Each structure stands twice: as C-alpha cells, then as structure tokens.
Amino acid sequence: MTLAWxxxxxxxxxxxxxxxxxxxxxxxxxxxxxxxxxxxxxDAKARxxxxxxxxxxxxxxxxxxxxxxxxxxxxxxxxxLPAPRLAAALGLEALWIKDESVNPTGSxxxxxxxxxxxxxxxxxxxxxxxxxxxxxxxxxSAYAQRAGIPVxxxxxxxxxxxxxxxxxxxxxxxxxxDGHIGDCGKVARQYAAERGAFDVSTLRExxxxxxxxxxxLEVAEQLGWTLPDVCIYPTGGGTGLIGMWIAFAALLEAGxxxxxxxxxxxxxxxxxxxxxxAFESGSARTEPWPDPWTVASGLRVPGPLGGPxxxxxxxxxxxxxxxxxxxxxxxxxxxxxxxxxxxxAPEGGATLAALELLLERGAVRRDERVVLFNTGAGWLYRS
Amino acid sequence: MTLAWxxxxxxxxxxxxxxxxxxxxxxxxxxxxxxxxxxxxxDAKARxxxxxxxxxxxxxxxxxxxxxxxxxxxxxxxxxLPAPRLAAALGLEALWIKDESVNPTGSxxxxxxxxxxxxxxxxxxxxxxxxxxxxxxxxxSAYAQRAGIPVxxxxxxxxxxxxxxxxxxxxxxxxxxDGHIGDCGKVARQYAAERGAFDVSTLRExxxxxxxxxxxLEVAEQLGWTLPDVCIYPTGGGTGLIGMWIAFAALLEAGxxxxxxxxxxxxxxxxxxxxxxAFESGSARTEPWPDPWTVASGLRVPGPLGGPxxxxxxxxxxxxxxxxxxxxxxxxxxxxxxxxxxxxAPEGGATLAALELLLERGAVRRDERVVLFNTGAGWLYRS
Numbered sequence: 001m002t003l004a005w006x007x008x009x010x011x012x013x014x015x016x017x018x019x020x021x022x023x024x025x026x027x028x029x030x031x032x033x034x035x036x037x038x039x040x041x042x043d044a045k046a047r048x049x050x051x052x053x054x055x056x057x058x059x060x061x062x063x064x065x066x067x068x069x070x071x072x073x074x075x076x077x078x079x080x081l082p083a084p085r086l087a088a089a090l091g092l093e094a095l096w097i098k099d100e101s102v103n104p105t106g107s108x109x110x111x112x113x114x115x116x117x118x119x120x121x122x123x124x125x126x127x128x129x130x131x132x133x134x135x136x137x138x139x140x141s142a143y144a145q146r147a148g149i150p151v152x153x154x155x156x157x158x159x160x161x162x163x164x165x166x167x168x169x170x171x172x173x174x175x176x177x178d179g180h181i182g183d184c185g186k187v188a189r190q191y192a193a194e195r196g197a198f199d200v201s202t203l204r205e206x207x208x209x210x211x212x213x214x215x216x217l218e219v220a221e222q223l224g225w226t227l228p229d230v231c232i233y234p235t236g237g238g239t240g241l242i243g244m245w246i247a248f249a250a251l252l253e254a255g256x257x258x259x260x261x262x263x264x265x266x267x268x269x270x271x272x273x274x275x276x277x278a279f280e281s282g283s284a285r286t287e288p289w290p291d292p293w294t295v296a297s298g299l300r301v302p303g304p305l306g307g308p309x310x311x312x313x314x315x316x317x318x319x320x321x322x323x324x325x326x327x328x329x330x331x332x333x334x335x336x337x338x339x340x341x342x343x344x345a346p347e348g349g350a351t352l353a354a355l356e357l358l359l360e361r362g363a364v365r366r367d368e369r370v371v372l373f374n375t376g377a378g379w380l381y382r383s
Numbered sequence: 384m385t386l387a388w389x390x391x392x393x394x395x396x397x398x399x400x401x402x403x404x405x406x407x408x409x410x411x412x413x414x415x416x417x418x419x420x421x422x423x424x425x426d427a428k429a430r431x432x433x434x435x436x437x438x439x440x441x442x443x444x445x446x447x448x449x450x451x452x453x454x455x456x457x458x459x460x461x462x463x464l465p466a467p468r469l470a471a472a473l474g475l476e477a478l479w480i481k482d483e484s485v486n487p488t489g490s491x492x493x494x495x496x497x498x499x500x501x502x503x504x505x506x507x508x509x510x511x512x513x514x515x516x517x518x519x520x521x522x523x524s525a526y527a528q529r530a531g532i533p534v535x536x537x538x539x540x541x542x543x544x545x546x547x548x549x550x551x552x553x554x555x556x557x558x559x560x561d562g563h564i565g566d567c568g569k570v571a572r573q574y575a576a577e578r579g580a581f582d583v584s585t586l587r588e589x590x591x592x593x594x595x596x597x598x599x600l601e602v603a604e605q606l607g608w609t610l611p612d613v614c615i616y617p618t619g620g621g622t623g624l625i626g627m628w629i630a631f632a633a634l635l636e637a638g639x640x641x642x643x644x645x646x647x648x649x650x651x652x653x654x655x656x657x658x659x660x661a662f663e664s665g666s667a668r669t670e671p672w673p674d675p676w677t678v679a680s681g682l683r684v685p686g687p688l689g690g691p692x693x694x695x696x697x698x699x700x701x702x703x704x705x706x707x708x709x710x711x712x713x714x715x716x717x718x719x720x721x722x723x724x725x726x727x728a729p730e731g732g733a734t735l736a737a738l739e740l741l742l743e744r745g746a747v748r749r750d751e752r753v754v755l756f757n758t759g760a761g762w763l764y765r766s
Contacts (some may be wrong), residue, residue, distance in 0.1 A: 074485065081456060102486065104462075219507065341529035343523075
C-alpha cells in the first residue's frame with residue numbers, strides 16, 4: 001500500500017513517514033500534520049459528480065491509498081441549512097447552520113473517527129482506546145465495531161447517560177472515572193502502553209484532523225465553491241477548527257475557490273475557556289483551566305493538546321475566540337429547535353450565543369455570510 | 384404557482400386538480416396518487432451532478448412548482464451501507480442497509496413530512512394535526528416548526544418517552560390517548576374538523592408518498608442506476624413501500640434504469656400483521672387487527688388505509704409479506720449494531736429477521752442483491 005503523504009510536526013521541523021501507527025512527533029510531542037505529496041489532480045473536482053454523498057467523496061484530499069476502501073458508516077454529506085428566522089431576528093443577510101447531528105452516531109466526531117479508524121486498521125491496530133467527554137467515544141465505538149476491532153473507553157462519571165448507553169450498544173468496554181477528560185487521558189495512555197491498544201485521543205494520532213477537514217470542503221462545495229466570511233465553531237479539543245483551517249487554505253491553494261479564508265471564531269464555555277483566555281492575553285499556548293465545568297461536555301477540555309494550532313488558526317484568519325455562559329448556550333440551543341426545527345447540542349447552541357456576542361461587539365458585520373456549526377444532536381445530552 | 388400534476392384515485396377512476404389542500408378521493412375515500420404531466424426532462428439526470436445531497440435533488444420527480452423552495456431540513460441522501468459481516472453470516476453475496484436513522488429527526492418519516500408540509504404550506508394550511516405511533520409525530524413537529532405553522536399531535540400513551548420528548552422540543556402540542564394509532568386518528572380527524580387544522584395522517588393527504596418515493600430514487604442512484612433484486616421493508620402505514628414501488632416503476636418507464644422492478648417484501652410484527660394475513664389469504668384488502676401490540680411502535684397500525692395498495696405492490700412485483708416476532712426483531716436490531724455499527728430501530732431489525740426467514744423459505748436466493756431498510760434510530764425507542 002503506497003501512502004502518498006508525509007507527516008510534518010506542527011511545532012518543530014521534523015518530518016516522518018506515515019507507515020505503521022504514528023502518534024505524535026517523537027522529538028517534541030506536538031501533533032503531526034499531514035502533508036500530501038501532490039495536490040488533488042485537476043479532474044478530481046469533476047469526479048465529485050458521481051461520488052456518494054459521504055465525506056469520502058473527497059478521497060483525493062484524504063489519507064487513503066489509491067486502492068483502499070475506508071471504514072465508513074456514511075459520515076459527512078450533512079446539510080448546510082439556511083436559518084432564515086434566526087437571520088431575520090439578528091438582522092443578518094445570510095446565515096447557515098451546518099447540521100452535524102445527522103451524522104452516524106449523532107455528531108461531527110464520526111468524521112474524525114472514520115478517518116482515524118481507517119488508517120489505524122491499515123496500520124495494523126488490534127485494539128483501540130480513547131478518553132472521551134462523550135461523542136468521540138460513541139463514534140469510536142461504532143467505527144471500531146464496523147472495523148471488527150475491540151475498544152476500551154475511559155469517560156468521566158459526569159458523561160451524559162445516553163452517551164454511555166450508545167457506547168455500550170456498540171460493544172465498547174466503558175470505564176468511568178472521577179475527573180475530567182485530561183484525567184481520563186492519562187489512564188487511557190497507561191492502558192494503551194500496557195495492553196498494546198492504539199490511543200486515538202484528539203491529536204495523539206494524525207488523522208482525526210484529516211476527517212474533520214471535510215467539514216470545510218463540504219461547506220465550500222455546498223456554497224457552490226465559494227467561501228463564507230465567518231465560521232463560528234465550538235472548540236473543545238480543536239480538531240474541527242484546525243481541520244477547516246487547513247481545508248480552506250488547501251482549497252485556495254489548489255484554486256478550487258477564490259477570495260480569502262473565512263475568519264474562524266472559536267467558542268468556549270465560561271466554565272472552561274483556555275483558548276479564549278490565551279487569545280485575549282496574546283499567548284501562543286493555552287494554560288490548563290482549573291476545575292473545568294460546562295453542560296456542553298464536548299467543551300470540557302481544560303488543556304487541549306492542539307491549543308497552539310487553534311490559536312494560530314484564529315489569529316492567521318483574523319478571527320477570534322469568545323466564551324459564553326452555560327445559560328446562554330443552553331438557551332440558544334433551545335432557540336435553534338424553536339426557530340428552525342434543529343435539535344442542537346449545547347455546543348451547537350454556543351455558536352449562536354457567540355454570534356450574538358460578536359455582532360454586539362462589531363466583530364461580525366450583518367452583511368457577512370456566516371456559518372454556525374451544530375456539532376451534534378441535542379437528544380444525547382438529555383437525561 | 385403552476386402545479387404540473389393531477390391527483391388520481393388509487394381505487395376508482397376519479398381525477399382531480401391539486402389546488403388547495405387535497406385529502407382523499409371525495410368519491411370513495413381512498414388515497415390519492417400523484418400523476419405528473421410530464422416525465423422528468425432528459426437532462427434532469429445530468430443536473431443531479433450539481434445538486435445538494437438531499438431528497439430534493441430529485442425535484443423534477445417531486446410535487447414542487449418550478450420556482451418553489453421546499454420546507455427542508457436536509458432530509459434524504461442517507462447512506463446505502465454494505466453489510467459485509469451480516470452478508471457473510473447469511474451466505475449472501477450482496478447485502479446493503481439503507482440507513483434512514485441519519486435523517487433529520489432520526490427517521491425515514493422526515494422524507495414524507497418534508498414533502499407534505501411543503502405542499503400544505505403552499506396550499507395555505509394554518510395548523511397541522513397528526514395521529515402518530517412515534518416518528519411521524521417527531522418529523523411533523525420539526526417540519527411544522529421549520530415552516531412556522533403550529534401542530535397538535537395525538538399519540539398513544541404507550542409511545543416511547545423519548546419520542547414524546549422530541550415532539551415537545553419542537554413545540555408540538557402533544558396529547559396522549561389510551562388506545563392505538565387508529566383511535567388517535569379518529570380524535571385527530573375530529574380536531575381537524577373543529578379547528579381547521581390540516582390532517583397529515585398517512586395517506587390522508589397525497590404527498591407523504593411522494594417524499595418516500597425518493598427512497599427508491601436514491602437506492603437506484605447509489606447502485607449506479609441499477610436496481611436491487613429484493614427490497615425488504617417494515618410496513619406500518621405502508622407509504623414507504625408504496626413510494627418505492629411507484630419510484631422503481633417510474634425509473635423503468637423513464638429509462639433511467641433497465642431490467643425489472645425489485646421484489647418488494649413487507650415485514651410486520653406477529654403482534655400486528657394485517658398485511659401478512661391478507662397476503663397469505665389472497666385478499667385484496669386488510670382486515671383490522673384486533674388488540675395490536677409490538678415494541679416496534681411504527682408497525683402498530685391495525686388497519687392501514689393503504690393496505691390495498693401495499694398488497695398490489697407486493698403482488699405485482701412478485702414479492703411477499705412476512706411476520707416476525709418482537710423477540711426476533713429486537714434481537715436482529717441488536718445484531719445490526721453489533722455486526723455493522725448501526726443503531727437500528729426495532730422496525731429496521733425486523734427486516735433482518737425477515738431476510739433470515741425468507742432465505743430459509745427459499746423466497747430469496749443467496750446470489751440476489753438485497754437491500755434492507757433501517758427506517759429509524761434505535762435510541763428513540765429506549766427508555
């Protein structure tokens with residue numbers, strides 16, 4: 001199997017071959033980024049016309065060997081829904097919600113885990129482990145099942161019960177721990193070392209970003225190969241935002257779209273906002289957030305490994321980072337259901353609350369084309 | 384607005400104009416079927432290449448005026464997933480699961496209600512009502528919300544609590560009744576008459592079938608414009624099966640596919656199997672099923688209005704009807720999750736249990752191309 005890409009460290013100059021089961025840069029411990037040998041062939045765009053409606057339609061942009069079939073449940077191809085009522089209420093001209101709740105397993109995590117499980121299977125993984133605040137564990141459980149590979153999940157005891165139920169449905173060995181996802185991560189890494197399981201934690205392997213990249217490719221295709229002005233994205237571990245940043249840059253470089261990259265705004269909860277604090281203080285890296293808490297369990301990531309890359313992405317695109325309260329994000333999620341019929345996750349609600357804040361501050365103008373990302377289904381969070 | 388179709392009665396010779404809010408044939412009370420003035424233009428197939436991945440990509444096949452925008456949440460475009468592990472276990476060469484759980488609101492009902500709400504909005508409806516055993520009520524609530532039209536739902540007290548919760552999330556006025564969906568239907572019709580609400584019960588308006596038709600169009604496109612040999616479909620009200628029957632016939636007539644229509648098999652629960660009983664006794668219509676009960680709430684339809692059309696569809700295609708026990712369908716749903724990572728509804732599980740029965744009986748051969756339909760998400764049914 002020929003793998004037509006190399007791994008480049010996101011922090012130092014190291015590059016490496018992608019054979020086997022790469023994790024992070026052995027030199028500095030920072031996440032790998034994927035660099036492809038060739039840009040997609042000129043006819044790749046035309047080929048899309050006959051491809052199925054999943055994220056693997058962009059296979060020329062993805063870490064896949066020429067003859068390889070991905071581990072797929074039909075992830076991606078999610079709707080980009082105009083939100084006319086919310087737009088009117090806010091005085092906006094053009095507002096969309098990218099509705100990731102209709103992915104397999106109910107969230108955007110399906111994209112990253114489909115890519116990661118595909119590559120790990122190709123690299124010879126015989127078992128998986130992951131620390132998870134929720135949806136990533138559900139997605140990994142389903143994709144591992146689809147690949148026929150066992151999985152052990154380490155989750156905080158505070159994980160919503162429906163999310164735990166879904167993991168168990170897909171046959172995962174679920175272990176609950178007191179503490180947050182960072183604490184679970186330590187135990188998962190120990191488990192991986194002892195049992196020879198492959199750890200697919202956020203950014204501890206290179207391919208979840210590549211799956212998330214398709215969010216950006218899809219938005220561009222759905223807007224007729226144009227780019228929006230502003231993307232507002234809920235940020236826990238940060239792979240989605242990083243993936244879109246890379247996707248938009250690659251689309252511009254390949255000439256598939258014209259203009260400039262959208263301004264990327266990261267949204268966090270006031271109960272756990274390490275990226276916002278670092279952005280506001282001008283720092284290049286996040287500091288661990290003490291006693292993190294938010295109902296948006298996907299945002300409860302006190303020390304994201306990808307913090308420096310997220311900060312680079314929002315600064316280079318002239319975006320920003322804002323924190324909203326749990327009350328505001330929950331209320332906004334409810335309004336997405338009430339105004340547009342979308343059962344949004346709390347994290348999705350956070351993007352609407354953030355948009356309101358950004359309009360107030362003048363950081364987003366009412367004549368701009370704005371995309372909010374609802375990363376998952378609201379039902380998973382209810383008790 | 385020019386509506387380029389007429390309504391033809393499914394039982395007598397009556398035809399009618401589609402203006403306003405048509406219900407059933409005023410002469411005989413049977414459901415209307417839609418007949419289009421023209422087949423899709425020859426270039427309609429080529430136009431698909433640039434259309435979004437929702438059921439409305441087939442707008443030339445749909446009840447939509449030329450300049451009209453549908454009420455949409457991005458329904459359709461669901462994956463047709465190869466099921467290699469299940470196929471191997473059954474000794475089948477080619478088995479797919481059409482996974483409708485990733486529709487907005489978590490079920491195939493999204494298709495029918497998107498079409499019905501679109502047309503009812505065009506026809507001037509100011510309020511909706513529906514009797515529902517579950518998923519249809521969730522879908523109507525979301526689409527009505529998206530259209531800005533209020534809705535009253537009448538549901539059995541036995542409806543799964545999560546389904547009730549979803550309806551309320553989307554702002555529906557939910558009223559619980561002792562009894563089955565037939566009992567709820569009577570109250571809904573009375574409510575419609577008294578309050579001027581439009582009743583979107585299964586086959587009491589002509590357009591839910593048209594939405595379901597896209598299931599057949601999608602399967603054909605996903606198989607590269609070929610048809611499978613066998614479709615196994617869980618049948619409550621029957622719109623999905625009827626819709627596919629019409630779709631496959633229309634595709635053949637328009638020359639978009641070659642060969643012959645798939646054999647359609649209807650699956651019901653042994654606790655409520657009016658179609659199976661009528662099929663086996665050679666009758667042209669169903670008899671009301673006394674004391675209907677099944678955990679697959681969508682199959683708890685004791686006297687489907689579309690019974691005669693379903694029977695015609697399965698007979699004309701040389702298909703059939705089989706009943707499976709609640710135990711068998713629940714076990715099969717669990718195996719879909721365990722073997723393929725799909726969180727299937729009990730109704731979806733029923734199709735796998737039926738396939739096993741049909742293989743045993745020799746009604747389906749192991750070298751045939753078989754599609755199972757998982758009509759919804761399993762999580763909605765758990766307590």
